[in-house]
Amino acid sequence: MTTDDLLTPLLRGDRRALSRAITLVESTRPDHRDRAGRLIAALPDSTALRIGLSGTPGVGKSTFIEAFGTMLTEQGLRVAVLAVDPSSTRSGGSILGDKTRMELLSRNPRAYVRPSPSSAHLGGVARRTREAIRLCEAAGHDVVLIETVGVGQSETLVAQMSDLFILLLAPAGGDELQGVKRGIMEMADLILVNKADGDLLSPARRTVADYTGALRLLRKRPQDPDGFPKAMPVSATTGAGLPEAWSCMRHLADWRREAGHFDRIRAEQARDWFMAELQGGLLAQLDAPDARARISDLGARVTQGALPPVEAARQMLDWLRQPR
Amino acid sequence: MTTDDLLTPLLRGDRRALSRAITLVESTRPDHRDRAGRLIAALPDSTALRIGLSGTPGVGKSTFIEAFGTMLTEQGLRVAVLAVDPSSTRSGGSILGDKTRMELLSRNPRAYVRPSPSSAHLGGVARRTREAIRLCEAAGHDVVLIETVGVGQSETLVAQMSDLFILLLAPAGGDELQGVKRGIMEMADLILVNKADGDLLSPARRTVADYTGALRLLRKRPQDPDGFPKAMPVSATTGAGLPEAWSCMRHLADWRREAGHFDRIRAEQARDWFMAELQGGLLAQLDAPDARARISDLGARVTQGALPPVEAARQMLDWLRQPR
Numbered sequence: 001m002t003t004d005d006l007l008t009p010l011l012r013g014d015r016r017a018l019s020r021a022i023t024l025v026e027s028t029r030p031d032h033r034d035r036a037g038r039l040i041a042a043l044p045d046s047t048a049l050r051i052g053l054s055g056t057p058g059v060g061k062s063t064f065i066e067a068f069g070t071m072l073t074e075q076g077l078r079v080a081v082l083a084v085d086p087s088s089t090r091s092g093g094s095i096l097g098d099k100t101r102m103e104l105l106s107r108n109p110r111a112y113v114r115p116s117p118s119s120a121h122l123g124g125v126a127r128r129t130r131e132a133i134r135l136c137e138a139a140g141h142d143v144v145l146i147e148t149v150g151v152g153q154s155e156t157l158v159a160q161m162s163d164l165f166i167l168l169l170a171p172a173g174g175d176e177l178q179g180v181k182r183g184i185m186e187m188a189d190l191i192l193v194n195k196a197d198g199d200l201l202s203p204a205r206r207t208v209a210d211y212t213g214a215l216r217l218l219r220k221r222p223q224d225p226d227g228f229p230k231a232m233p234v235s236a237t238t239g240a241g242l243p244e245a246w247s248c249m250r251h252l253a254d255w256r257r258e259a260g261h262f263d264r265i266r267a268e269q270a271r272d273w274f275m276a277e278l279q280g281g282l283l284a285q286l287d288a289p290d291a292r293a294r295i296s297d298l299g300a301r302v303t304q305g306a307l308p309p310v311e312a313a314r315q316m317l318d319w320l321r322q323p324r
Numbered sequence: 325m326t327t328d329d330l331l332t333p334l335l336r337g338d339r340r341a342l343s344r345a346i347t348l349v350e351s352t353r354p355d356h357r358d359r360a361g362r363l364i365a366a367l368p369d370s371t372a373l374r375i376g377l378s379g380t381p382g383v384g385k386s387t388f389i390e391a392f393g394t395m396l397t398e399q400g401l402r403v404a405v406l407a408v409d410p411s412s413t414r415s416g417g418s419i420l421g422d423k424t425r426m427e428l429l430s431r432n433p434r435a436y437v438r439p440s441p442s443s444a445h446l447g448g449v450a451r452r453t454r455e456a457i458r459l460c461e462a463a464g465h466d467v468v469l470i471e472t473v474g475v476g477q478s479e480t481l482v483a484q485m486s487d488l489f490i491l492l493l494a495p496a497g498g499d500e501l502q503g504v505k506r507g508i509m510e511m512a513d514l515i516l517v518n519k520a521d522g523d524l525l526s527p528a529r530r531t532v533a534d535y536t537g538a539l540r541l542l543r544k545r546p547q548d549p550d551g552f553p554k555a556m557p558v559s560a561t562t563g564a565g566l567p568e569a570w571s572c573m574r575h576l577a578d579w580r581r582e583a584g585h586f587d588r589i590r591a592e593q594a595r596d597w598f599m600a601e602l603q604g605g606l607l608a609q610l611d612a613p614d615a616r617a618r619i620s621d622l623g624a625r626v627t628q629g630a631l632p633p634v635e636a637a638r639q640m641l642d643w644l645r646q647p648r
Contacts, residue, residue, distance in 0.1 A: 041635040131634070267627040274626045277637035278619070282606045282644070295602070302598045303591040310455070311365040313601035320606070323647070 004039045011044075013078075013140040015112060022114055025131040028287070036131060046137040049253055052146045052162030054155045054184070059170040060194045064236040065145060066102045071242050072143055073110035080112040080136035081105065084129050084148040084158050112141065126157050127280055130273055133161060159187040160272055163262065164249055166190045169211070171203035186218055189229050189252060192245055196233035204233045223261040228252055285320055294319060328363045335368075337402075337464040339436060346438055349455035352611070360455060370461040373577055376470045376486030378479045378508070383494040384518045388560040389469060390426045395566050396467055397434035404436040404460035405429065408453050408472040408482050436465065450481050451604055454597055457485060483511040484596055487586065488573055490514045493535070495527035510542055513553050513576060516569055520557035528557045547585040552576055609644055618643060 006024070009017035025036040055061040069079045081102065106113045114132065129146065136144045146162055148154045159165040167188040185191075191211050196204035211231035218229070230248065234241035256262040285291060298316055301307040307315075330348070333341035349360040379385040393403045405426065430437045438456065453470065460468045470486055472478045483489040491512040509515075515535050520528035535555035542553070554572065558565035580586040609615060622640055625631040631639075 037634050037638055041632045043632075045629070267629070270626050270629070270633050271623050273633035274623060274636045275619075277634055278610065278640050279607060281637055281641045282609065283603060285606065286602065295599075299595050299598060302594050305369070305591070305594070308365045308367075309594050309597035310361050310601055312598045313605055314361055316602050317605045 003042065004035065006039060007042055010135065010139050015139075018112060018135060018139045019114075021135045022132045025135065026128050040131050040134055043134050043138040046134065048137040048142055048144050049249075050133060050144050050146065050161065050163045051249065052148070052158040052165040053168060054148050054158060054166070055168030055194075056149060059168050060236050061147065061149075061168055062102055064168055064192075064194055064234070065147060066105050067236045067239055068242055068246070069102075069105045069111055069145065070108065071239070071246065073105075073108050076110075077142040078110045078112075078140055079105075079143045079145065080114070080139075080141040081145045081147060082114050082129055082132050082136065084125055084146060084154050112136065112139070125154075126161070126276060129157075130161050155184055155187065160269060163256075163265070164189045164252060166192060166249075168192050168194055169207065171195055171200045171207045185214065188215075189224075190245065190248060191215070191229065191231040192234045192241075193231065194234055194236055196241060197235040197238045201233075207231075208233050223256055223259075223265060225252065225255040225259075291316075291320065327366065328359065330363060331366055334459065334463050339463075342436060342459060342463040343438075345459045346456045349459065350452050364455050364458055367458050367462040370458065372461040372466055372468055373573075374457060374468050374470065374485065374487045375573065376472070376482040376489040377492060378472050378482060378490070379492030379518075381473060383492050384560050385471060385473075385492055386426055388492055388516075388518055388558070389471060390429050391560045391563055392566055392570070393426075393429045393435055393469065394432065395563070395570065397429075397432050400434075401466040402434045402436075402464055403429075403467045403469065404438070404463075404465040405469045405471060406438050406453055406456050406460065408449055408470060408478050436460065436463070449478075450485070450600060453481075454485050479508055479511065484593060487577060487580075487589070488513045490516060490573075493517050493531065495519055495524045495531045509538065512539075513548075514569065514572060515539070515553065515555040516558045516565075517555065518558055518560055520565060521559040521562045525557075531555075532557050547580055547583075547589060549576065549579040549583075615640075615644065 006017050006021050010021055021036075021039060024032055024039065027033070027036070053061070053065070055064075065081055069081060072079050102113050105111045114136075133144050133146065146158050148158045165187050167184065167190070169191060171193055191208075193204045193207045193211070196208075208231045215229050215231060232241060232245055232248065234245055236242075253262065256265070286295060295316060298307065298312040302309050302312045330341050330345050334345055345360075345363060348356055348363065351357070351360070377385065377389070379388075389405055393405060396403050426437050429435045438460075457468050457470065470482050472482045489511050491508065491514070493515060495517055515532075517528045517531045517535070520532075532555045539553050539555060556565060556569055556572065558569055560566075577586065580589070610619060619640060622631065622636040626633050626636045
């Protein structure tokens with residue numbers, strides 16, 4: 001196995017090499033997939049911290065990432081920002097498509113902001129993001145922020161590829177507590193209530209108190225030290241609470257490392273990745289142009305009632321089994 | 325293609341043949357799968373009405389099915405009851421595992437109640453249930469009730485294989501409206517608030533009014549005539565509202581038939597079934613004993629950090645591609 005041309009500049013932290021490597025893993029061309037697979041397999045183990053961040057539009061997610069990321073770079077850390085945005089094809093807009101959204105961080109030499117690609121489906125997004133995380137780590141980033149909008153299954157996906165999962169919320173009346181699904185709450189390690197400044201300071205504190213109460217009702221997880229999961233107020237505009245939030249994240253990560261949970265969770269995530277990759281690889285056969293054409297024909301006959309669905313599937317599976 | 329021995333008695337409406345045919349489609353043995361596929365493909369088109377019914381434990385779902393099903397048989401209709409219960413393996417108990425739960429209906433010569441099998445995974449449950457529906461229809465049932473508990477994705481699955489989707493609820497305070505997820509509300513054609521009798525009559529009526537308001541806020545779907553989706557009170561114990569509910573279902577089905585939506589929805593469902601069957605067929609390769617053993621070995625090496633997930637998946641995919 002020859003070493004990929006991208007590997008050396010990537011490990012040196014070359015930004016152009018990193019961008020080209022991410023473009024490579026985003027490609028669906030079979031020769032690109034082969035090359036990407038070999039490149040990923042050649043990467044050294046990671047020592048970076050993977051932080052998943054979810055928040056619905058309007059909570060100030062990009063302002064938070066800009067402020068939080070800038071603070072980390074000022075501490076000498078290198079920060080990468082990736083986005084998981086399965087909705088970008090449908091909505092037409094991408095959460096990170098507009099690079100100007102994080103203008104400051106994008107121009108910061110210690111930061112790397114990657115716009116999210118327009119995506120085909122959630123499985124593809126997951127695979128590409130996992131690989132992009134590994135590439136960012138290999139390029140020497142200490143913290144990889146994986147951002148997602150709070151819709152559908154993307155939060156579960158991001159939690160499954162992060163060491164810490166953070167939920168960013170806006171201040172709200174107590175009634176709106178139910179707006180956050182229980183499943184999402186159960187995944188969160190830290191809930192940050194943003195906009196804790198000016199007129200919204202009091203509502204933000206009340207929201208923190210509400211979520212602190214709600215978090216106490218959740219079942220205790222083995223990977224949580226005392227006091228976690230936890231809710232805190234922050235302000236992305238004034239910077240208030242950001243050092244405390246980072247301190248919490250480090251404490252949590254350190255505790256998990258010492259207690260053995262950090263490596264255990266990563267090992268489980270690696271096995272999940274293997275299974276997802278395996279299933280994705282099998283299903284990818286259906287995306288080949290000749291397979292698509294055949295599926296379209298069979299599908300039309302099924303829709304017309306001319307062919308039972310099970311029989312159509314059998315014919316397609318037989319066709320896939322033929323050596324080509 | 326020789327005709328299956330089960331086909332003739334099945335089409336005659338023989339209950340033992342129906343039970344044996346459903347057992348056949350529930351089997352994962354390859355020779356059984358082959359035979360089941362051929363049997364399903366040989367079935368005539370259906371004229372039965374497929375009614376999906378969801379409701380969390382405690383809303384009186386089995387009492388409702390018993391009363392509603394008995395009413396239909398008294399009108400001369402033949403009724404089959406199937407269950408989609410992806411949780412049955414984990415919880416140990418099955419929603420229809422105890423046949424005595426619907427004692428009256430089970431002994432009714434015009435009804436067929438099938439206990440839910442202990443299930444492997446949602447995909448398998450979906451395939452088997454779709455095939456069991458077709459078998460029940462072929463055996464001469466006019467109405468097929470597909471029951472599910474209100475958890476996870478099982479409701480979406482059942483809605484995808486039903487002509488009408490009904491949500492059964494218990495009377496509740498207005499605050500609890502949010503307990504029903506928006507996605508479920510959007511799938512419902514009819515919301516029935518059960519236990520509208522005795523002390524609960526007033527709360528039930530208020531709940532109906534709350535849901536009537538909530539349903540008005542949803543986007544109008546092309547398949548809905550004026551006034552649908554709709555909320556109504558029923559009592560499974562007194563039988564109040566059951567004739568009205570059935571009248572509503574027939575009106576909705578007739579309207580959709582005349583407007584062309586009935587056949588369009590079935591055609592879309594058939595195409596979805598084809599795709600699900602195709603994907604399931606591909607992924608089924610991973611369930612073979614020798615594949616499982618290999619996945620287990622590779623997974624262990626991934627978990628130990630000895631093999632990157634992508635490389636492990638590549639090795640497994642290569643192995644699957646080898647002719648055996």
